[in-house]
Structure formats: structure tokens, C-alpha cells
Amino acid sequence: MTEIIVIGHGGYGEGVRTNLEMVTGVPENMHFLNFTKEQDRAELEAHMDELLGRLGEKEVLFCCDLPGATPFQAAALRTAANAEKYRTVAGLNQMAYMELSMDSSGTAAELAKRAMETTKESVTEFP
Numbered sequence: 001m002t003e004i005i006v007i008g009h010g011g012y013g014e015g016v017r018t019n020l021e022m023v024t025g026v027p028e029n030m031h032f033l034n035f036t037k038e039q040d041r042a043e044l045e046a047h048m049d050e051l052l053g054r055l056g057e058k059e060v061l062f063c064c065d066l067p068g069a070t071p072f073q074a075a076a077l078r079t080a081a082n083a084e085k086y087r088t089v090a091g092l093n094q095m096a097y098m099e100l101s102m103d104s105s106g107t108a109a110e111l112a113k114r115a116m117e118t119t120k121e122s123v124t125e126f127p
Contacts, residue, residue: 001029001058001104001105002029002058002059002060002061002104002106002107002108002111003029003030003031003055003058003059003060003061004029004030004031004060004061004063004100004104004111005031005032005033005048005051005060005061005062005063005075006030006031006032006033006063006097007032007033007034007035007044007048007062007063007064007065007071007074007075008034008035008064008065008066008071009034009035009065009066009069009070009071010034010035010036010037011034012034012035012065013032013033013034014032014034016032016094016097017030017032019094019097020097020098020101023098024098024101024102025101026101027101027104029104030100030101030104031051031055033047033048033051033071035070035071041070041074044070044071044074045074048074048075048078052078057085058085059085059086059107059108060082060085060086060087060108061086061087061088061089061100061108061111061112061115062075062076062078062079062086062087062088062089063089063090063092063096063097063100063115064088064089064090064091065090065091066090066091067090067091068090069090072088072090075088076088085108086108087108087109087111087112088112089112089115089116091119092115092116092118092119093118093119093122093123095118095119095122096115096116096118096119096122097115099114099115099118100114100115
């Protein structure tokens with residue numbers, strides 16, 4: 001099973017986790033990291049590396065809040081070094097996280113594609 005790491009600025013990771021707890025539940029393969037204003041990039045990377053060390057050789061999908069920002073850059077560097085096992089996406093919405101929490105079967109690449117498609121398909125306007 002692919003491990004999913006949700007990471008973003010402020011309380012982004014914790015906010016996604018809290019929302020999932022209320023709606024779908026949080027599976028054991030989802031992990032949440034916050035990049036707070038008290039941290040610098042080195043601290044964020046240390047937390048990421050510690051988590052990755054605990055996950056071992058498993059496939060990983062990094063889900064970041066903003067493309068190009070510090071959490072994305074840190075995840076993308078690790079993905080570049082482990083492209084056969086890791087993928088990084090940014091900008092997913094809560095529908096994508098809910099779908100991932102209910103069915104995270106597949107490779108990191110397959111989950112990345114499905115999550116991006118879910119985000120695109122779930123954006124709506126009313127009326």
C-alpha cells in the first residue's frame with residue numbers, strides 16, 4: 001500500500017487530517033506534516049526524513065498545498081532522488097483527500113493521477 005504524506009503551510013496537514021476524521025476517517029497510511037512559521041526549511045526536511053525513515057522502502061505520494069513552495073520543493077527533491085517509488089502533487093482539494101482516504105490502493109503514480117483527476121472533476125459552481 002502506498003503511503004500518503006500531506007504537507008503544507010501553517011496547519012494545512014492538521015486541517016486535512018481533522019476534516020478526514022469528521023467525514024471518512026483517517027487510514028493508517030496517511031501522515032500529516034505542518035510547515036509552521038517557527039520552522040525553517042531544515043527542520044521541515046528533518047521531519048520529512050524522519051517520517052520517510054519510519055516508512056522504509058514503501059512507495060510514497062507527497063501531497064503539498066502549493067506548487068513551488070518550500071514543502072513542495074522539499075518533497076520534489078526527495079521524489080527526484082527516488083522517482084521509481086515517490087510522486088509529488090500539489091493543489092489537491094478535500095474531495096481528492098477523501099477519495100485517497102477511502103481507497104489508496106495502487107502505486108504512487110496511479111494515486112497521484114487519480115487525485116489530480118478528482119480535484120479537477122469536483123470543482124463546481126452554483127448556481
